[in-house]
Amino acid sequence: MCTASFGIAEEAYKFRKNLITKEEFLLNSQILCIEVSVSALSSMLGHAIIPIPILGAVIGNTIGTFLYEISKDNLTMKEKLLMEDYLKEIQECGYFLENEFELHNHQLQREIKAYYKPL
Structure with a gap:
C-alpha cells in the first residue's frame, strides 16, 4: 500500500509538471497498482505455503513477480497488436468524419450565401 x-504520488508530480499526459498518468498508476497487488498477493501466498517468517514471503514474492513479468511480456505483445489495429480504425474513422464535415460545411456555406442574398 505504501x-x-x-509511486502514484510520483506520477502525480510528473503530471502536474506536464512531464506526462493524463493518459500516461492513468496508465502508469494502474500498472503500478497491479504490480504492487501482485507482489503483496504472492508474498502472502508464499508465507502461507512456507510458514517460515520472512523466508516464505520473500520466496513467494520472487516467484510471483517472476511469473508476472513473464505473463506481462506475452500480453504486452498481443495488446500492442490490438492497440495498433484500434488506432488504424480510429484514424480511418477520423478521415471519414473529416471528409463528411468538409462536405457538410461547404453545403452549409452555400446555403448561408443563398440565405443572405435575399436579405
Whole structure:
C-alpha cells in the first residue's frame, strides 16, 4: 500500500509538471497498482505455503513477480497488436468524419450565401 502511494504520488508530480499526459498518468498508476497487488498477493501466498517468517514471503514474492513479468511480456505483445489495429480504425474513422464535415460545411456555406442574398 505504501509503495503504491509513493509511486502514484510520483506520477502525480510528473503530471502536474506536464512531464506526462493524463493518459500516461492513468496508465502508469494502474500498472503500478497491479504490480504492487501482485507482489503483496504472492508474498502472502508464499508465507502461507512456507510458514517460515520472512523466508516464505520473500520466496513467494520472487516467484510471483517472476511469473508476472513473464505473463506481462506475452500480453504486452498481443495488446500492442490490438492497440495498433484500434488506432488504424480510429484514424480511418477520423478521415471519414473529416471528409463528411468538409462536405457538410461547404453545403452549409452555400446555403448561408443563398440565405443572405435575399436579405
